Amino acid sequence: MRLTYYMQQRLMKRAIDVVMVALLVITLFPIFWMVFSSFKSNTEILLGKIPFGKAGNDVMFIDARGRALFAFTSDGGLNKFDIDTGKLLKHDSVKSLATSFAADDHNVWVGTSDKGLVQVSLDDFSKKRGFSHGIEGFDINKVVSTSLADDGKYVWLAFQQKNIETLLKFDKEKMSFVGEVPFASALSPSQATSLLRDGGLLWIGTNKGLVALNAETGKVFKTFGLGSMGLPPVDIRGLVKHGGNLFFATARGAYEFSPAAGTIKRSFGIDEGLLSERVNGVSFAGNKMFVATNAGISAVDLENGSVTNFEAVFTPVAGSGDKKSLVRADVFGVAERSGKLFAGASSGRISLIDLGNDTVEKAYLAKDGHTVVRWRNYIDLWKNINFGLYLKNSLIICGITMVLAMIFATLAAYALARFNFPGSNFFSIGVLATQMIPSIMYLIPLYIMFTKFTMLTGVPMKGTYFGMILVYSAFFIPFSIWILRGFFAAIPVELEEAARIDGCSPFQVFWYIVLPLAVPGIIATGIYVFLTAWDELMFAWVLTNADTMTIPVGIRLFVGNYQNRFDLMMAAATVATIPVMILFFMLQKHIVKGLTAGAVKG
Amino acid sequence: MKKGLWQEIKKYRIAYYFVLPTFLAMMTLHIFPVFQAFYMAFLKLNQFTISQYLMAPFVGFDNFYQILFNADSPIRIGLFESVRNTVIYTIVVTIGTTAFGMIVALMVNRKFRGKNIARALFLFPWVVPTYVTGLLWGFMWQKEIGVINLVLVDWLKLLPSKPFWLLGPNTMWAIIIPTVWRYWPLSMLMLLAGMQSIPDELYEAAEIDGASGWRKFWSITFPMLKPVWAILLLFGLIYNTYSFNIVIMMFGFGAGYPGEWGDLMMTNIFRNTFQQWAFGVGAAASVLLLIVMVVIVNFWFRFYQKAEEMRE
Numbered sequence: 005m006r007l008t009y010y011m012q013q014r015l016m017k018r019a020i021d022v023v024m025v026a027l028l029v030i031t032l033f034p035i036f037w038m039v040f041s042s043f044k045s046n047t048e049i050l051l052g053k054i055p056f057g058k059a060g061n062d063v064m065f066i067d068a069r070g071r072a073l074f075a076f077t078s079d080g081g082l083n084k085f086d087i088d089t090g091k092l093l094k095h096d097s098v099k100s101l102a103t104s105f106a107a108d109d110h111n112v113w114v115g116t117s118d119k120g121l122v123q124v125s126l127d128d129f130s131k132k133r134g135f136s137h138g139i140e141g142f143d144i145n146k147v148v149s150t151s152l153a154d155d156g157k158y159v160w161l162a163f164q165q166k167n168i169e170t171l172l173k174f175d176k177e178k179m180s181f182v183g184e185v186p187f188a189s190a191l192s193p194s195q196a197t198s199l200l201r202d203g204g205l206l207w208i209g210t211n212k213g214l215v216a217l218n219a220e221t222g223k224v225f226k227t228f229g230l231g232s233m234g235l236p237p238v239d240i241r242g243l244v245k246h247g248g249n250l251f252f253a254t255a256r257g258a259y260e261f262s263p264a265a266g267t268i269k270r271s272f273g274i275d276e277g278l279l280s281e282r283v284n285g286v287s288f289a290g291n292k293m294f295v296a297t298n299a300g301i302s303a304v305d306l307e308n309g310s311v312t313n314f315e316a317v318f319t320p321v322a323g324s325g326d327k328k329s330l331v332r333a334d335v336f337g338v339a340e341r342s343g344k345l346f347a348g349a350s351s352g353r354i355s356l357i358d359l360g361n362d363t364v365e366k367a368y369l370a371k372d373g374h375t376v377v378r379w380r381n382y383i384d385l386w387k388n389i390n391f392g393l394y395l396k397n398s399l400i401i402c403g404i405t406m407v408l409a410m411i412f413a414t415l416a417a418y419a420l421a422r423f424n425f426p427g428s429n430f431f432s433i434g435v436l437a438t439q440m441i442p443s444i445m446y447l448i449p450l451y452i453m454f455t456k457f458t459m460l461t462g463v464p465m466k467g468t469y470f471g472m473i474l475v476y477s478a479f480f481i482p483f484s485i486w487i488l489r490g491f492f493a494a495i496p497v498e499l500e501e502a503a504r505i506d507g508c509s510p511f512q513v514f515w516y517i518v519l520p521l522a523v524p525g526i527i528a529t530g531i532y533v534f535l536t537a538w539d540e541l542m543f544a545w546v547l548t549n550a551d552t553m554t555i556p557v558g559i560r561l562f563v564g565n566y567q568n569r570f571d572l573m574m575a576a577a578t579v580a581t582i583p584v585m586i587l588f589f590m591l592q593k594h595i596v597k598g599l600t601a602g603a604v605k606g
Numbered sequence: 607m608k609k610g611l612w613q614e615i616k617k618y619r620i621a622y623y624f625v626l627p628t629f630l631a632m633m634t635l636h637i638f639p640v641f642q643a644f645y646m647a648f649l650k651l652n653q654f655t656i657s658q659y660l661m662a663p664f665v666g667f668d669n670f671y672q673i674l675f676n677a678d679s680p681i682r683i684g685l686f687e688s689v690r691n692t693v694i695y696t697i698v699v700t701i702g703t704t705a706f707g708m709i710v711a712l713m714v715n716r717k718f719r720g721k722n723i724a725r726a727l728f729l730f731p732w733v734v735p736t737y738v739t740g741l742l743w744g745f746m747w748q749k750e751i752g753v754i755n756l757v758l759v760d761w762l763k764l765l766p767s768k769p770f771w772l773l774g775p776n777t778m779w780a781i782i783i784p785t786v787w788r789y790w791p792l793s794m795l796m797l798l799a800g801m802q803s804i805p806d807e808l809y810e811a812a813e814i815d816g817a818s819g820w821r822k823f824w825s826i827t828f829p830m831l832k833p834v835w836a837i838l839l840l841f842g843l844i845y846n847t848y849s850f851n852i853v854i855m856m857f858g859f860g861a862g863y864p865g866e867w868g869d870l871m872m873t874n875i876f877r878n879t880f881q882q883w884a885f886g887v888g889a890a891a892s893v894l895l896l897i898v899m900v901v902i903v904n905f906w907f908r909f910y911q912k913a914e915e916m917r918e
Contacts, residue, residue, distance in 0.1 A: 449643045453659075481632065600796055
């Protein structure tokens with residue numbers, strides 16, 4: 005009987021432990037989720053891509069050189085295979101999402117999402133990184149999609165972003181950006197989607213048409229609008245030169261374009277099997293053009309225009325498990341080698357296809373995507389949304405408020421705790437009663453008072469630090485008095501009496517005896533005031549302007565402007581939370597003591 | 607008598623010096639504006655008359671009439687809903703935070719390893735700013751991409767399909783739950799401090815009498831904590847009635863109207879005042895709110911005192 009009682013007790017204890025841990029997890033989860041989401045891209049969030057997701061490792065760039073097969077993936081993964089055995093010889097990563105690639109004899113240039121342009125040596129994958137270059141109004145780091153073109157001496161960068169009609173010129177020897185080349189033309193405003201260096205010309209595929217640029221002078225040489233080519237408005241991608249003509253792909257098909265005539269010479273696709281699918285890229289081998297689509301590869305014989313479709317690309321790779329069913333099956337890059345075709349597809353799959361009979365001879369698998377820690381949201385927060393200003397304003401306003409409120413409240417709280425002077429009761433009740441008044445009741449008159457005051461005297465009140473600090477100080481003093489009173493009441497009176505007998509003046513008693521003892525309490529209360537001021541939205545919303553805006557107002561504003569940019573919102577929320585969290589947990593013991601002292605007394 | 611008071615005042619000169627700065631600050635920036643607000647409630651103050659300040663046309667009780675009795679007044683749009691929501695919200699949140707805080711306080715008041723760490727971790731939500739709370743939960747409540755629907759529908763399969771949380775009556779939960787989440791750690795903190803000040807002898811005596819854990823809670827812990835939870839209920843009542851940040855941030859997308867099931871009185875008054883520039887009406891509404899609050903707090907004190915007397 006006795007035993008069962010104890011067993012029952014222990015069981016009960018275990019059950020409570022389990023419930024408590026569960027509650028703790030649920031409690032902390034939102035905070036975790038906030039920080040976690042701030043490191044995701046908005047696309048990942050909007051697609052509902054969950055947790056611990058690694059960046060997709062679609063094979064974007066594939067190249068066969070000697071006995072090595074290079075496959076670079078969209079998560080920045082660099083893979084080197086043995087071309088015959090399919091063994092992964094080397095793996096590395098640029099540790100950022102890769103958006104574009106351009107190769108020369110020894111290096112591959114990778115445009116990344118937040119590390120600028122990265123040079124990767126094909127010999128040993130050694131990386132040189134970090135070329136950031138600011139053009140007015142944008143930063144290379146914030147551009148999601150870039151196009152690269154390589155010409156011996158320079159790497160050219162085009163940015164797929166609205167209102168950026170500028171190419172960047174990067175000197176490979178000096179390893180630095182040497183110029184900006186605007187390509188605003190008759191087609192403006194346009195958005196670059198692909199880039200090709202050809203002889204003395206730079207061809208820019210845009211969403212409006214083709215632009216030819218003189219690479220030496222940077223002048224626009226010629227433009228070909230999509231309309232004049234007889235094409236619907238689509239992005240021109242996968243620009244390639246072959247046999248005097250340009251080939252490019254759109255989401256609708258592949259086209260051969262004659263620059264001399266300025267017309268489309270041939271078009272492939274629309275209704276030709278796989279070519280009716282979304283086209284991702286074009287490449288050539290011998291007399292064949294290979295078009296990568298999101299359903300496979302189509303080979304177009306340029307002599308007679310016949311189309312052969314290869315759908316075998318998607319035979320599951322051994323060891324890839326059920327991956328095939330999870331991802332879209334796009335082919336992004338193609339490389340040809342002596343009658344064999346290497347196709348780089350989504351999720352790191354590479355297939356070696358025998359062109360003779362449409363069978364997959366071998367299948368390689370690029371390494372899994374890296375979990376990319378993306379600081380881009382935080383960079384964006386500072387560069388695009390001016391979050392630094394809000395942070396500075398919040399720190400200044402809340403900091404000075406804290407100091408001022410503490411000076412005032414310490415004096416008053418001491419007087420109320422120690423002296424039973426006529427009116428002290430009335431004052432104490434008054435202090436408490438202010439807590440009952442809705443804050444909007446001060447805000448309306450204050451707003452009108454400030455407006456009127458500025459009208460009469462010309463001294464600005466709204467939108468100044470001074471006005472905000474004044475309002476906040478007055479607003480937070482009563483509560484501070486209430487907490488501090490408890491601290492002062494807890495200091496033994498005997499100390500003061502002894503000091504008085506020794507001949508101290510009342511002020512000396514306060515200054516030399518009481519104040520040092522009350523410092524922990526004052527700090528705790530100060531931190532509490534800081535936290536509360538940090539959290540204040542309504543006053544700041546009405547009484548600040550663009551220059552003095554605090555964090556909550558700033559966030560409130562950009563939530564309206566950048567609708568559904570959840571990644572940025574969560575980054576902003578994280579930045580707003582972390583400082584106060586650190587502050588709180590550094591001084592947790594004092595604050596808890598201060599707050600609960602009042603509560604226990606009732 | 608007069609002489610005596612004067613001497614008292616002289617005796618406590620230092621106290622007056624100490625209180626004076628605060629007194630002046632509160633007078634100019636606290637009391638003075640509040641009295642103005644009372645007066646403004648009787649003025650026709652809007653964007654045209656704002657420059658006239660207190661000389662704006664006096665309209666008597668017209669603002670109050672517009673709010674309370676004129677069903678066609680534009681001010682009335684959404685007013686009833688916001689009052690209803692505020693009442694539900696305040697009651698559920700106040701009781702919810704206190705009850706939940708009590709449960710967790712009881713849990714962490716036991717002896718176990720990592721007690722201090724658990725207490726500190728439970729405090730985390732309370733340090734998250736309220737505007738962040740609104741933003742964060744607004745994100746988590748999203749229908750398609752929100753993590754709450756993901757867990758409830760996709761993982762646990764508790765619901766057949768993903769509901770809209772920020773639309774219709776569900777909005778009530780969408781604003782109540784984050785508020786409880788944000789504020790219950792404070793209740794826990796206060797109640798825990800109260801529990802630790804209850805002398806152990808009481809529990810020992812009860813144990814000798816053979817009282818169960820449940821009985822010990824209702825006969826010792828709960829009544830002994832009365833000063834704490836009574837204060838928590840009072841402050842919860844006041845603060846939650848004046849709740850603003852969480853709702854305004856959660857529905858910040860678009861026009862900023864939280865919908866008829868998410869609008870609270872403060873958001874309603876704020877919108878009317880600073881988006882429609884109806885300052886006089888806003889002042890009148892906040893005066894009404896204050897009157898209601900004074901009445902409620904008064905009742906609370908009566909009730910509290912009566913209960914105290916009955917106990918003695």
